[in-house]
Structure formats: C-alpha cells, structure tokens
Amino acid sequence: MSLKAELEAIIYAAETPITLDQMTQLVKETVIAEGAADEADMKSRVRLSLEELVAEYSAPDHGIEIRQVAGGYRMSTKPEQHEVVRAFAKSLKPPIRLSLPALETLAVIAYKQPVTVPEINDIRGVDSGGVIGTLLDRKLITTAGRKQVIGRPILYKTTKEFLMRFGLKDVNELPSMEEFEKLVAESFQSELIPAESAASTETAQPESSEAPEAETSNESLSETKKAG
Numbered sequence: 001m002s003l004k005a006e007l008e009a010i011i012y013a014a015e016t017p018i019t020l021d022q023m024t025q026l027v028k029e030t031v032i033a034e035g036a037a038d039e040a041d042m043k044s045r046v047r048l049s050l051e052e053l054v055a056e057y058s059a060p061d062h063g064i065e066i067r068q069v070a071g072g073y074r075m076s077t078k079p080e081q082h083e084v085v086r087a088f089a090k091s092l093k094p095p096i097r098l099s100l101p102a103l104e105t106l107a108v109i110a111y112k113q114p115v116t117v118p119e120i121n122d123i124r125g126v127d128s129g130g131v132i133g134t135l136l137d138r139k140l141i142t143t144a145g146r147k148q149v150i151g152r153p154i155l156y157k158t159t160k161e162f163l164m165r166f167g168l169k170d171v172n173e174l175p176s177m178e179e180f181e182k183l184v185a186e187s188f189q190s191e192l193i194p195a196e197s198a199a200s201t202e203t204a205q206p207e208s209s210e211a212p213e214a215e216t217s218n219e220s221l222s223e224t225k226k227a228g
Contacts, residue, residue: 003030004049011053017072017164020047070163071170098138102131106140110162110174114144114155132156140165 006027011018024031024039024046036042050066050073057065063081066073077085098106105128108120120128135141139161146152158171174180 003027003034003045004053006030007046007049008053011066011073011075014072014074016160017068017070017074019072020050022072023050067167068169069167070160074164076167098134099131101126101128102134105131106135106158106162107177107180109135109141109156110158110171110180111177113157113171114147115157116147116153116155118153120156 007023010023010026020043024043027046028042031042031045034045036045054066056062057075063078064075065078066075069076101124104124105120108123108128109115112119112123117129117132120132132141139159141156141162142159144155144157147155162168163170168174
C-alpha cells in the first residue's frame with residue numbers, strides 16, 4: 001500500500017483531527033521502506049504526501065476535502081455541499097440546540113478569551129451565568145484557570161471542539177465579528193431556540209430569563225466588537 005493511501009485511510013478513520021507527528025509514527029514502517037534516512041526525513045515525506053492529498057481532494061469533482069483544523073488534519077465536507085449534508089444529518093438525529101443568548105456568550109468568549117463571567121456580563125449587559133453551563137456541556141468552552149484579582153473568578157476559553165465546529169485551524173483564524181455572526185447564523189440556523197418558545201420551555205433554566213433579548217443578538221455582538 002502506498003504512503004498516500006495509508007494517510008488517507010488514517011485521516012478518514014480518525015474521529016478527531018490527527019497531527020503530522022501522530023501520522024508519521026503510524027506509517028513509520030512504510031516511510032522507512034521507501035528509503036527515509038531519519039526522523040526528519042520521515043516527517044518531510046509524510047508532509048509532502050499530505051500536501052499532495054490535500055491538493056487532490058481540492059479538485060471540484062470531490063465533495064470532501066482534507067483540512068488543517070485544531071492542530072491536525074481531518075476530512076470535512078466542502079462548503080458548497082453543506083446544505084445537502086445538513087439535510088441528511090437532520091434526517092438522522094435531532095439537532096443540538098443552542099439559544100441566541102448562548103451564541104452571544106460564545107462570541108464574547110471567542111473574541112475576549114480568556115475571560116471571566118463578570119467581564120462577559122459587562123459586555124452583554126445581562127447575567128450570563130446560566131448559558132455558561134450550556135456551553136460547558138456542549139464542550140464548546142472550558143475553564144482556563146483563575147484571574148489573579150480579588151475573588152479570583154474563573155477564566156473561560158474556547159475548546160478544540162469549538163475549532164472543529166467552526167472549521168478553524170486556531171483562534172487566530174477567527175474572522176471579523178460581522179463574518180462570525182454570519183458563520184454562527186449559517187451553522188446554527190436550524191438549531192436555534194426561538195425566543196418565544198425559549199421563554200415557555202426553559203422556565204426552570206437560568207437561560208429563560210434572557211430569552212426576550214434574543215431579538216437584540218446582532219446589537220449585542222456589535223457591542224462585543226466595539227468593546228475590543
């Protein structure tokens with residue numbers, strides 16, 4: 001089996017982005033058999049094969065591509081195929097639900113990280129404590145230690161799951177706030193909890209008190225950008 005074929009199979013089978021170092025170790029015997037002289041040469045050969053795979057999958061007759069995401073490589077559908085894939089996914093299982101307040105809070109954390117709940121509250125103008133739990137449950141954010149101020153509040157940052165969800169290599173690839181709003185709308189459009197239903201179905205949840213502000217989502221996100 002060729003090196004490219006092995007790498008292709010590994011990336012396809014991996015549930016999370018797999019790094020260059022991990023793949024080099026997995027195909028070590030094949031690379032040595034092809035004449036690799038040392039560790040650096042092995043990694044170079046693997047990288048070259050990966051670049052060739054990426055180029056091949058970028059051709060228009062492929063519906064998927066190989067991308068660098070969250071520090072590794074993974075296969076994903078091309079943007080132009082998202083609608084048909086989303087329709088297929090919706091036919092298989094119920095979508096994950098996130099409220100607009102949760103999306104606003106996620107945007108604040110993404111652009112201000114690491115950030116504390118009081119800082120998030122100042123930017124959004126409302127209590128965000130309830131939605132923090134939702135984002136933690138969805139593994140979109142995680143804790144990042146404590147801020148060295150009075151009370152030592154917990155700091156929050158985005159996770160690898162967040163990068164994977166939005167197809168980002170790292171947080172440095174975050175788009176402008178306007179582009180992020182559009183990305184959020186496209187990614188979660190079918191998963192949003194309407195403001196009116198959130199108020200009736202989440203009465204017992206801290207988020208429910210924030211439901212009426214859902215209509216001002218764009219304004220709040222714009223304020224986030226100004227605060228930066």
